[in-house]
Amino acid sequence: xxxxxxxxxxxxxxxxxxxxxxxxxxxxxxxxxxxxxxxxxxxxxxxxxxxxxxxxxxxxxxxxxxxxxxxxxxxxxxxxxxxxxxxxxxxxxxxxxxxxxxxxxxxxxxxxxxxxxxxxxxxxxxxxxxxxxxxxxxxxxxxxxxxxxxxxxxxxxxxxxxxxxxxxxxxxxxxxxxxxxxxxxxxxxxxxxxxxxxxxxxxxxxxxxxxxxxxxxxxxxxxxxxxxxxxxxxxxxxxxxxxxxxxxxxxxxxxxxxxxxxxxxxxxxxxxxxxxxxxxxxxxxxxxxxxxxxxxxxxxxxxxxxxxxxxxxxxxxxxxxxxxxxxxxxxxxxxxxxxxxxxxxxxxxxxxxxxxxxxxxxxxxxxxxxxxxxxxxxxxxxxxxxxxxxxxxxxxxxxxxxxxxxxxxxxxxxxxxxxxxxxxxxxxxxxxxxxxxxxxxxxxxxxxxxxxxxxxxxxxxxxxxxxxxxxxxxxxxxxxxxxxxxxxxxxxxxxxxxxxxxxxxxxxxxxxxxxxxxxxxxxxxxxxxxxxxxxxxxxxxxxxxxxxxxxxxxxxxxxxxxxxxxxxxxxxxxxxxxxxxxxxxxxxxxxxxxxxxxxxxxxxxxxxxx
Amino acid sequence: xxxxxxxxxxxxxxxxxxxxxxxxxxxxxxxxxxxxxxxxxxxxxxxxxxxxxxxxxxxxxxxxxxxxxxxxxxxxxxxxxxxxxxxxxxxxxxxxxxxxxxxxxxxxxxxxxxxxxxxxxxxxxxxxxxxxxxxxxxxxxxxxxxxxxxxxxxxxxxxxxxxxxxxxxxxxxxxxxxxxxxxxxxxxxxxxx
Numbered sequence: 001x002x003x004x005x006x007x008x009x010x011x012x013x014x015x016x017x018x019x020x021x022x023x024x025x026x027x028x029x030x031x032x033x034x035x036x037x038x039x040x041x042x043x044x045x046x047x048x049x050x051x052x053x054x055x056x057x058x059x060x061x062x063x064x065x066x067x068x069x070x071x072x073x074x075x076x077x078x079x080x081x082x083x084x085x086x087x088x089x090x091x092x093x094x095x096x097x098x099x100x101x102x103x104x105x106x107x108x109x110x111x112x113x114x115x116x117x118x119x120x121x122x123x124x125x126x127x128x129x130x131x132x133x134x135x136x137x138x139x140x141x142x143x144x145x146x147x148x149x150x151x152x153x154x155x156x157x158x159x160x161x162x163x164x165x166x167x168x169x170x171x172x173x174x175x176x177x178x179x180x181x182x183x184x185x186x187x188x189x190x191x192x193x194x195x196x197x198x199x200x201x202x203x204x205x206x207x208x209x210x211x212x213x214x215x216x217x218x219x220x221x222x223x224x225x226x227x228x229x230x231x232x233x234x235x236x237x238x239x240x241x242x243x244x245x246x247x248x249x250x251x252x253x254x255x256x257x258x259x260x261x262x263x264x265x266x267x268x269x270x271x272x273x274x275x276x277x278x279x280x281x282x283x284x285x286x287x288x289x290x291x292x293x294x295x296x297x298x299x300x301x302x303x304x305x306x307x308x309x310x311x312x313x314x315x316x317x318x319x320x321x322x323x324x325x326x327x328x329x330x331x332x333x334x335x336x337x338x339x340x341x342x343x344x345x346x347x348x349x350x351x352x353x354x355x356x357x358x359x360x361x362x363x364x365x366x367x368x369x370x371x372x373x374x375x376x377x378x379x380x381x382x383x384x385x386x387x388x389x390x391x392x393x394x395x396x397x398x399x400x401x402x403x404x405x406x407x408x409x410x411x412x413x414x415x416x417x418x419x420x421x422x423x424x425x426x427x428x429x430x431x432x433x434x435x436x437x438x439x440x441x442x443x444x445x446x447x448x449x450x451x452x453x454x455x456x457x458x459x460x461x462x463x464x465x466x467x468x469x470x471x472x473x474x475x476x477x478x479x480x481x482x483x484x485x486x487x488x489x490x491x492x493x494x495x496x497x498x499x500x501x502x503x504x505x506x507x508x509x510x511x512x513x514x515x516x517x518x519x520x521x522x523x524x525x526x527x528x529x530x531x532x533x534x535x536x537x538x539x540x541x542x543x544x545x546x547x548x549x550x551x552x553x554x555x556x557x558x559x560x561x562x563x564x565x566x567x568x569x570x571x572x573x574x575x576x577x578x579x580x581x582x583x584x585x586x587x588x589x590x591x592x593x594x595x596x597x598x599x600x601x602x603x604x605x606x607x608x609x610x
Numbered sequence: 611x612x613x614x615x616x617x618x619x620x621x622x623x624x625x626x627x628x629x630x631x632x633x634x635x636x637x638x639x640x641x642x643x644x645x646x647x648x649x650x651x652x653x654x655x656x657x658x659x660x661x662x663x664x665x666x667x668x669x670x671x672x673x674x675x676x677x678x679x680x681x682x683x684x685x686x687x688x689x690x691x692x693x694x695x696x697x698x699x700x701x702x703x704x705x706x707x708x709x710x711x712x713x714x715x716x717x718x719x720x721x722x723x724x725x726x727x728x729x730x731x732x733x734x735x736x737x738x739x740x741x742x743x744x745x746x747x748x749x750x751x752x753x754x755x756x757x758x759x760x761x762x763x764x765x766x767x768x769x770x771x772x773x774x775x776x777x778x779x780x781x782x783x784x785x786x787x788x789x790x791x792x793x794x795x796x797x798x799x800x801x802x803x
Contacts, residue, residue, distance in 0.1 A: 007636045007645070117650060141646070174673045175632060175647040177639045246672070253671035332674045349695050349732070352721055354713045356623060356658030400718045564717050570657055574712055584755055 011036035017149025022187035031083030075191035105153030129273030230270035240287030292319030361587030363535035366509025374519020412442025556600035614667035621686025624656035648673030757796030764800020
């Protein structure tokens, strides 16, 4: 077998693993820290001379999940990827998938984000194993992520059930040297046939019967953990450590650095659900104390305590609930202070924070400027009208200078939560802002509801024609995929009209006065109004070339800073307290020019000396 | 090369910290060593605080760095360098571009950017190895603004040759491909500063 050593991020290693395993269908919805898996697959199939699997982003996680489930029922190995909250979206088909089972292997990659660095909640998706009655495996570094991806398919086919692979940011986004093997052609053996007991959930007696079979299958997983080498015991000391995932490496590092390996016995679990009870019980019998090191919830800790109780073992088990901080991502220092029984010394430095701003020339800047002035022209104070936000770059409108959004909850919730305010009787106008991809993902059903119930609401769909925040994945308006596939581009305006909305205005967020006027006019009107704020993401526009940029005429500029305070554009900077434009950052949107009271901002050709 | 070498890169999204860490990781692998990198980034692609960690050695376990233990800190921005203070110990070599990037709070007049002397003072309380390099200005002089990261890497390398030099150049070519020539010129320029 051909081996080669590459430098890969965990997510890239998972993509390589999927191709080594002969994945035939892969889908998902972007979400940090999971997005690079499908991005990498797309790049690899576009460049490699291999028989191509189907790899495409889907409109949301649930649809992606069902595509992959269908493919695996049909006999194709499939991979579906998402971040933790994405699995909540896909949880409906997930919970039935143990009952249907699969024919060819199906791997569900869910990337959790302890910290959190980029996620709305510190969700621990390991619980889904219990809830959905599916096996959960957890790799600890990029090399293991590669291996577990392949093992995941073997396990899945052995038990004919999907397998969940749970990762955390420190695996997904860690880059390391990874040994990879040759890719296989997509694995597809047509196998789908009628089988009501497995595939139809409409007969309750069969569901109950199937439930029993599912539990029996789960019971058969423990010996397979041994076969696939998913768990191992290291060391021979009297104090036990049980861990899984990235923290396993923190434990080893701390023990090696302090010369303490001899003192501890480590159980490294790669199979999290079902818990390999025999292996764990044997381990617990050989130690007097156990420290459980794990990210986010005390999941293993609780399971181990229950197991020790059932088996009447005299062992003291402690972990996240008493030894470690209860929230946030574990650090090497956290693990070290527990294993060395030292008091953690706090390293807090009080420094000004640096929240990520909207990018230079971001169209969302124009949308928020227009909303602010339009609401003011309609006779309300800024901050008087609730602006219900959604998930995407535009959530950064929470920061100065806009401080616009009041909520950011879950995908698509802007419209339905705004509707909730209105039906409760909220006396003032309410605005919902949502991006195009989030709209297609989940906002679409919320809008149907708001249109149908004829709610007084202003919905602003910010259409930058891409999934910007996670790295510019395609929306349903793309004509061509990175894979080369031709696609049918949808039109947001036609979709919104097709849902029954009647008052629709397409506005350009770079045209400040027009946008302000549109908002002013619509905000007090009864019924449901939609503004489609349409302008391509500035990062993408910049890639296609910037012709004009703005510059400040120092003769006219009074340094009033209206441009900075109105736009917050990062292309504007203060040099020695004087405002200036960083030419290489400017995309020439002219929003600052349109609000300069002294006409001191002008347009020039890029590179032109003024 | 010592047993293990760890580097923290601190900067603002868009300054090339992640590219730099990828280049160093690639160079380490080309040198036959084990490597792990990690990153801490805010919500967006650019403009927020970003930290990367790189550990190189015979067998590297985790991508994280223990407090006070970094061998080097590459500071692409002074406030962000101070944000990485917990990793700095007396042995740490700090290579710093002292040119501030104001935060959004500074720009809209909500708060002042800290005094640069105070920031440098905080770094110098922890180590005496502080090297100031006007990397962005130098990069602009080379007509290659995005290469400020390479200038800082060149400077670090001239102080601590933690990998074979030819492997770094090879890694720059592998990672940056067409843009490699300018980056290598900047890397070499950095070593002379």
